Amino acid sequence: MRLHITNGDSVVGSFQELFPGDTVLPWRDVLHEGPVPPELPLPELSEVRAQFLSAESGRPVERVLADFHARDGLLARYAEFEEVVLWFEHDLYDQLQLIQILDWFQTQAPDTANLRLIQADDYLGRMSRARFAELFPARRAVSAAQLGLASAAWRAFRSADPADLEPFLVPNAALPFLAPALARLCEEYPWTTDGLSRTQRVIRELQRQGLTDRSELFGAFSRQEQAIWMGDWSFFRVLDGAAPRGTGWQWNPILRRFESRPS
Template structure:
């Protein structure tokens, strides 16, 4: 059978390709919880909208980002030529946003293409080999109700309107918790920063220790080290900072993660006030 599998990134794609070398695998390379999102009817327009941000975010040449998005979108828009299209995604915010974007784009641009979804409640690359090999048997055809829900949920993400975050049950079961987590990230004091910095109330830590503390606090880890680097860097470089460190603009990436960080008086007050508000 001529199959296309779309999944969350290169590591999962490589594992799928090793297991099923005859299948076309498309990694969806975009950190949708970071940077601008627009209300577009075409996937290609969203890609153009995000290209400059991703180039700066990932320190890539803009033309390379544009080329990568164009290739991804071309493969996606040819999905109707495959006998079967499967979406393999995990339960965390990173994956659920990608899943919503893909379903929304398919509904708008490939309305006659059937989609099957494989939802894992853990991380694809952490599954034992036997469980990973069994995933194709768990693929389920997306219903109209699921597609309609995904389109509405994606519109909520783009507009930052959050009614879906309070649902107990949903046609796509991991979306409500993902949107609630996104809501926590888009507030004035991001929840990731709170998770990372609350151990500083006990004393200084290195940035890499803050990153590990943040990941350990998440019910479903979604933020990679590059996203955390950009998040924390903005706060370390602020004119009236919450944190004390020896941060210098343009410093080496590895040196950044070895920085020692402590709270300023303002940071201590902000952290305690945020804790009370939770």
């Protein structure tokens, strides 16, 4: 019996049919939104995340907390499974979840011999069951290099100083999609030129072009992204005036390498 951990609910049904008898754990957290304070272990961090997600979504905090507690409890039972298979995509949403999970294994689990990883360069939710069946034999044991890189990147992501992300913007074969994902994250900090994030700048340009409908704006924004990472909930938060990540920074040295790029 295996434990499959993946980026959300879109593939749960397919996995349950393709791998009968196995357990599927969807990792439901939008880590690029809201607080992810450093140093907190997973149980305490889950409480912080639940409070934020409840406040922003309107879901009762008790229900969100219950979901997180059930998730974390199942993760802690990983040794009961013959294999733990991580299925994650190339985009920022997934890469943050992946490094969180790998960091947990690096710092908490005494033995990761049963841990496997599938790194997909396309969206799992768009894949057929036949494609999942093709990917499954390509799973590989998670290496010490992958665990170390993920743990260090997770600490940098949680740091109050965005400059800590800079070492992880260099491509690394261990986690090949991590550097471009974190580079896109950096563009969500206030830019030194006008204090706006890249997403805010794109929204302004689309509005100048005459788009006003919220759904049309989200669709047009998504089509401009090389790897779609932001869901409509996150996009509408920005559209409705949510401040860019790390507001209050007067100067961000990382952003200087991105500000000359077209949005």
